[in-house]
Amino acid sequence: MDMRLESTRILIVDxxxxxxxxLTKTLEKQGAQCLTATSGEEALAIMRTTPMDLVLTDxxxxxxxxxxxxxxxxxxxxVDAVVMTGDIKGFRYETIIHMGAVDFLVKPLEMNEVTLRxxxxxxxxxxxxxxxxxxxxxxxxxxxxxxxxxxxxxHKDEGTGDHIIRMGDYCVLLASIMGxxxxxxxxxxxxxxxxxxxxxxxxxxxxxxPGRLTDKEFTIIKTHTTIGAxxxxxxxxxxxxxxxxxxxxxxxxxxxxxxxxxxxxxxxxLAGRIVCAADVFDTLTSPRPYKSIYPAHVVYEFFExxxxxxxxxxxxxxxxxxFDHFLAIANLRHPAxxxxxxxxxxxxxRDIAEMR
Ligand SMILES: [Fe+2]
Numbered sequence: 315m316d317m318r319l320e321s322t323r324i325l326i327v328d329x330x331x332x333x334x335x336x337l338t339k340t341l342e343k344q345g346a347q348c349l350t351a352t353s354g355e356e357a358l359a360i361m362r363t364t365p366m367d368l369v370l371t372d373x374x375x376x377x378x379x380x381x382x383x384x385x386x387x388x389x390x391x392x393v394d395a396v397v398m399t400g401d402i403k404g405f406r407y408e409t410i411i412h413m414g415a416v417d418f419l420v421k422p423l424e425m426n427e428v429t430l431r432x433x434x435x436x437x438x439x440x441x442x443x444x445x446x447x448x449x450x451x452x453x454x455x456x457x458x459x460x461x462x463x464x465x466x467x468x469h470k471d472e473g474t475g476d477h478i479i480r481m482g483d484y485c486v487l488l489a490s491i492m493g494x495x496x497x498x499x500x501x502x503x504x505x506x507x508x509x510x511x512x513x514x515x516x517x518x519x520x521x522x523x524p525g526r527l528t529d530k531e532f533t534i535i536k537t538h539t540t541i542g543a544x545x546x547x548x549x550x551x552x553x554x555x556x557x558x559x560x561x562x563x564x565x566x567x568x569x570x571x572x573x574x575x576x577x578x579x580x581x582x583x584l585a586g587r588i589v590c591a592a593d594v595f596d597t598l599t600s601p602r603p604y605k606s607i608y609p610a611h612v613v614y615e616f617f618e619x620x621x622x623x624x625x626x627x628x629x630x631x632x633x634x635x636x637f638d639h640f641l642a643i644a645n646l647r648h649p650a651x652x653x654x655x656x657x658x659x660x661x662x663x664r665d666i667a668e669m670r
Contacts, residue, residue, distance in 0.1 A: 319429070320345035322436050323364075327357040327371040327380065328398075333423070337370065340425045341432070354378025358386055366393060368435060370419075370428075373399040381413050388414040394435055398423060457504055460553065467511045477596060478507035483643045484592035485585075491632050501556050502585055508557035509564045509589050512542025539565055539574045556585055564589040567624045579626075587626040591617075591633060594624070599644035610641055 324346045326337045331352075338348045349364065351357035355378045357371065369387065373380035384395055397410050400421035410418045416435050419428060464478050485506040489499045513521060516538050520531045527535065542561030546554050563577065563586025570578035572590075582590075598613045608616075614637055621630035633640055 318345045319432060319436060322346045322368060322432075323349070323366045324368045324370060324432070325349050325351065325357060325360060325364075325366045327351045327354070327369065327375070327383065329353065329372065329375040333372070336425070337423070337428065340429060344429055344433075346432075354380065354383030354386070357383055358390075361387060361391065361393070367439070368432065369393055369395040370432070371395060371397055373397060374401060381410075384413050384415060394439055396432065396435060456551075457553075460504060460557075461507070464507045464511060467514045468507075477600065480596050480600075480643055481506050481509065481589070481592055484595060484640060485588050487636070487639060487643065488588050488592065488629060488632060491636060492628075501553050502588070504553045505556035505560055505585065506589050506592065508542070508546065508554075509560045509593060510538060510542065511545055511557070512538035512540065512561055514545070515541040536565070536573050539563075559583045560585050560589045562586070564593055566590065568626050569623045572624075582626075587629055591625050591629045595633065595640060596644065599641070610637075 319341060322345070324341055326334055326341070326348055327350070328334050328337070329352045334350045334352070338350060341348050349360055349366070351360055353375050354371075357369070358378070360366075361369070371380040371383060378386075380397060380399070384397070387393065387395060394416045395414060396417045396419060397413075397415040398419040398421055407418055416438075417431055419431060461478075468478055482503045485502050486499055489502050494502075516535060520527065520534055523531065539562050543558050546558035546561055549555055549558065560583070562574065563583050566572035566575065566577045566582040566586060567590070568579060568582070568587070570576050572582075595613065595617075598608045598616065599610075601607055614634065617625065617630050617633050621627050621634070625633075
């Protein structure tokens with residue numbers, strides 16, 4: 315491992331010119347590129363215009379002192395800072411570290427020690443950056459794999475990945491308005507598209523059949539919930555575990571008339587209730603092999619009617635109160651004026667029951 319400070323940009327802040335000269339000479343010998351400042355104000359001005367990798371600052375200086383400088387610095391940008399002082403009685407190590415410094419050097423400075431400490435700070439910073447990149451790469455490929463698996467399942471009856479993208483958007487919008495945690499929202503974004511993954515196990519002839527299903531076919535369609543839960547079972551990933559809970563519960567209804575378990579109210583997982591509402595909204599507002607798009611007002615009236623029956627009332631209220639935002643995701647707008655022949659868009663119980 316390279317122990318030198320090759321190409322590391324270091325800002326040295328000290329009111330003593332001799333210290334600045336000595337540090338600059340030592341660190342430049344190690345390959346660092348140094349800039350100097352004699353007060354907190356001057357250092358802050360440099361930092362605002364010139365990107366630096368590391369700051370080495372004294373504490374006691376005329377004008378803005380080192381700790382005030384450090385506080386301003388931390389508010390404005392993420393950069394590693396090492397503090398040096400002769401006043402070891404005035405400060406505890408913890409206090410300095412709490413102020414945001416990554417290390418602490420005691421004056422009089424020993425140049426070998428300064429070099430070794432700064433090398434360690436730079437090495438740790440590089441390792442952190444490499445870890446972050448590795449982590450982001452793994453997360454990206456993992457989510458990409460999940461997405462492709464979902465697209466594969468969806469391909470059977472959708473042909474495009476649009477439905478799953480919209481599902482993520484509806485669920486994120488709902489969860490955000492509900493004020494749920496950002497962690498949960500992130501998991502929901504990736505887990506909600508998995509709701510119908512069990513369709514992989516349903517024969518195409520049933521899945522894409524135009525028109526009515528027989529009772530037997532409908533019974534088979536319903537198993538996409540339990541098949542999906544089996545596919546996603548026993549995962550150590552929180553996203554997949556949420557996906558499993560959604561797969562099994564997204565056809566449950568608030569009033570207990572849904573499937574596969576006939577759960578009622580809050581016994582249905584929250585994510586399942588969110589996906590249920592989003593899925594019905596998307597089904598009504600996008601064409602399927604067995605149905606066309608319903609006009610926005612029919613969708614609105616449906617959510618009004620099913621508020622507290624099919625849907626969790628809190629969630630249905632949110633959709634009704636933010637209806638235009640949801641229509642925007644569907645790429646629809648309120649048709650105005652409404653069609654007079656609204657009856658032709660009447661949604662029967664059977665229509666709803668058959669939403670697949
Ligand atoms: Fe489904």
